[in-house]
């Protein structure tokens with residue numbers, strides 16, 4: 159439907175009825191004129207736009223909305239593009255598509271309105287502009303006004319309800335945005351990286367230098383050495399500190415979902431829960447930092463897409479052709495030997511060089527045992543603060559005992575042990591024997607493993623097991639131990655064993671009892 163000011167054809171039969179000697183053309187012109195005047199007078203407000211979306215005329219009634227829209231006089235308002243002066247209007251769309259929107263609710267800073275939008279066409283049917291009508295209004299400051307500006311008795315409650323819901327939605331969105339921003343604040347600073355050994359001081363020095371730049375950072379180190387903690391620290395000390403730090407653990411996301419996780423999904427690309435679209439981590443990190451943990455686990459196909467984003471700072475969400483530009487600083491981390499992976503063709507060399515601009519190597523705990531006491535103190539303090547339990551101290555002999563352990567799981571493993579012992583003992587002073595009471599870190603004797611305990615028979619009496627069985631036994635023990643060390647965390651256990659998650663899952667199906675570990 160269109161508002162055709164001069165179209166003749168629909169009213170053609172009128173030409174035979176000419177009461178005042180008017181021809182059909184004149185009757186129609188008069189009819190359009192009268193209709194226009196009546197609409198302008200009856201509606202709460204009316205405005206007319208030209209083809210370029212500019213406001214060319216507004217009715218007397220419309221003028222009272224101008225202050226709420228931020229205009230003192232109609233001279234400032236008329237002549238401007240409608241999308242610049244009326245927030246949320248779809249009039250420009252009506253002109254561009256030529257399709258009317260007969261009834262709609264519009265909510266903006268001036269209030270909530272029942273509106274109608276019609277395209278205007280010339281005699282050839284070409285769109286020459288649009289007509290906007292405010293049929294009923296609910297100004298922001300007047301919940302239930304009387305006189306002009308009020309709505310009919312039937313629709314008014316509906317508009318009020320819509321306006322209230324709209325306000326509630328806005329408030330919920332504001333709260334969610336504030337909450338999200340709070341959650342994405344860095345949890346640690348560079349000083350949270352405890353240690354005064356030369357190796358730890360060097361890590362902190364490099365981290366501070368990295369924070370001064372916007373270059374990509376690659377954190378290298380065994381599991382549990384503090385890579386994630388340091389990524390938070392670098393972000394917190396960087397110029398991006400006020401913006402989001404978004405993390406993604408690549409090893410923890412199934413390969414098939416990674417692309418959507420990175421780049422998001424355009425609305426309508428999928429049915430079901432995702433049909434409304436979803437922001438990806440790159441979009442969420444715009445202006446801030448993206449922490450890519452376990453970058454070595456990234457599938458090759460996705461590596462080339464990541465390279466493009468790093469080079470161009472742009473990407474396309476899944477199911478969309480629209481290119482999104484972002485400004486993201488990437489901090490990647492891995493416990494794997496990326497250089498060796500490149501040599502084996504498992505990791506793209508060009509991506510490796512892109513990421514490896516500022517490499518920082520985090521030492522294993524065994525390489526900086528002089529930090530053990532400070533680390534244990536800081537961890538015990540943190541454990542006490544988080545759990546509400548009293549803070550424990552380490553007896554000197556307990557510290558000696560801890561210093562003799564291998565710590566393949568590094569500081570995470572140290573933390574887990576301290577936490578376990580704190581939970582199992584009421585003593586404020588922790589002794590070596592308290593640590594002996596929980597599973598030792600040193601390689602577990604076979605007898606310590608349930609279900610695979612060999613009979614205590616003399617070596618010479620023991621029948622020789624077939625080699626495949628012995629290998630399976632060893633494999634089972636190693637997996638059981640890795641699961642114990644990581645408190646059942648399979649991603650971390652796979653990492654410790656330097657096998658893929660898929661391979662760990664596959665092996666676990668052979669030993670269902672370990673799956674409960």
Ligand SMILES: Nc1ncnc2c1ncn2[C@@H]1O[C@H](COP(=O)(O)OP(=O)(O)OP(=O)(O)O)[C@@H](O)[C@H]1O
Nearest residue numbers: 350351352380381382383384385386387493569570
């Ligand atoms: N230098 C440190 N000072 C204090 N706490 C530390 C330090 N390094 C690590 N931690 C603590 O150890 C635990 C593991 O650290 P983090 O997750 O940063 O290690 P990671 O190297 O990222 O591990 P993964 O490779 O397994 O993801 C966390 O609880 C962290 O707070």
